Amino acid sequence: MQSLLARGVYWCTMCQQELPAERFLTDAIRNGAPRSHCRACSGKRTRAKKFNLSFAAVDRLFAFQNYRCALCDKEYEDGDGLNLDHNHACCPDKGTSCGECVRGLLCWSCNAGVVTWYEGVRGRVTPIPLFEKYLNNPPAVAAGLVRRRP
Structure with a gap:
């Protein structure tokens, strides 16, 4: 570990990559040593x-969407x-999901603002093709990660 850190890098045990040390969170319990997985893997x-x-x-969904918001x-x-x-x-409890109703990766603005608004007015406004495409064939379904729900 010390030889890697001396070079300014560290090994992520999840993505199996040598990455710059600044891409790791440090752990006070381990005297400021980097955690065993990088920030990206920690978030996933x-x-x-x-x-x-x-x-x-x-991980596959991130790759499928090229690390991009599915809408903007x-x-x-x-x-x-x-x-x-x-x-x-499907899963009204804030922040939880059964996993089968996951649609895709969205930035905060698109997730909390745009999709929430559109779902609330859907059927009462002229359909917006971009939103309809996302809701009818979300990336998680297109990538084969979840089944299309009837």
């Missing part, structure tokens, strides 16, 4: 747990800033 692991998916499924197409390096969107009608 947290999302996977919260939304009842495997780490591999979340903004790129987020390492996925920081992307939220897992799910159908709240």
Whole structure:
């Protein structure tokens, strides 16, 4: 570990990559040593747990979407800033999901603002093709990570 840190890098045990040390959180319990997984993997692991998916499924969704918001197409390096969107009608408890209603990765603005607004007015306004495409064939379904719900 010390030889890696002396070079300014560290090994992520999850993505199996040597990465710059600044891409790791440090752990006070370990006297400021880097954690065993990078920030990106840590975020994916947290999302996977919260939304009842495997780490591999979340990792595949990030790759499938090229680390971009499914609606506004903004790129987020390492996925920081992307939220897992799910159908709240299926799982109304805030921040939890059965995993089968996960739709895709959205930035905060698209997740908390745009999709929430559109779902509230859907059927009462002229359909917006971009939103309809996302809701009818979400990236998680297109990537084969979850089944299309009837």
